[in-house]
Amino acid sequence: MRPQAAGDLVHLSAPASASLRTRPGLVVHRRRNLSMAPPHVVVRRGLTVTRLEQALVDSWPTLPPAERRAPVIRAVNDWLTTSERLAVALESAPKLVDRGALRTLVARLADGCRSPLEIWGHEHVFTGPGMPAFRRQVPMRLGLRTIYLDMFAERERVNIELDGSTTHGDPRQREIDLRRDALLATIGILVVRFAHRRLVHEIDAVRRETLAILATRRPGVIA
Structure with missing residues (x-):
């Protein structure tokens, strides 16, 4: 999940009764109720390792916050x-360092956010009075293709796309986005794109524009 950097320590989880000790390059974490058998552990490439989600939780405080x-x-x-x-x-780590931040991240992933930019938008831009309950990462079948909509207002048939500062600066990606938007238009879905810069630095303007667009798309409203 993360490229190994020079000097990274190896972190080893072990039952509380284990006699292993921390030594240079190796940090031993003794855990109560850890059993060296499923479902606590799995075997990958001949090594007994903790399950991925447990490893992600355990490694949270060992990484730099960023x-x-x-x-x-x-x-x-x-x-x-x-x-x-x-x-x-x-839930099995009630005393985890910075646990609240990980709990919030897990909640945002459960909401359908799939990138730091989407999390930012969820927390700072696309919530509050007048905003609909957007559906996130909505699969949409178009011919032989299935595409995923970042934030879909179903009633208004508006899809908000959050364009990151790297991928969407590529002219080839821009062409792909335009073709995708045209396909969605054929089934009555309006695509509205906001760039990373605007989402971060023009929060109020993006909110106003979004609300105005949604208002004109509601059933019974004549543009």
Whole structure:
């Protein structure tokens, strides 16, 4: 989930009764009620390891704060675990350092957010008075393709797309986005895109524009 960096320590989980000790390059974590058998552990490439969601929870305080969220988000995006399983693993760690931040992240993933930008939008932009209950990562079948809508207002048939600062700056990606938006238009879905810069630095303006667009798309409203 995270590239190994030079000098990274190896963290080893062991039953509380284990005689293993921390030594240079190795940190031993003794855990109560840890059994070296399923469902506590799994075997991967001949090694006995803790389950991924438990490893993500255990590693949370060992990473620099700026690097903690990425492995968790990637694990869910790659279908390697789920927000539900992460929540269960988190319940077993009531004294985890910065537990509240991980709990909030798991809740946002359960809401359907799939990137730091989507989490930002959820928390700062697309909630509050007048905003609908957006459905996130909604699968939409178009011919032989299935695409996923970032934030879908079903009643208004408006899809809000949050364009990151890297991928969507690529002209090839821009062409793909335009074709995708045109396909959605054929089934009556309006795509509205907001760039990373605007979402972060023009919060009030983005909110006003979104509310105005949604208002004109509601049934019975004549544009």
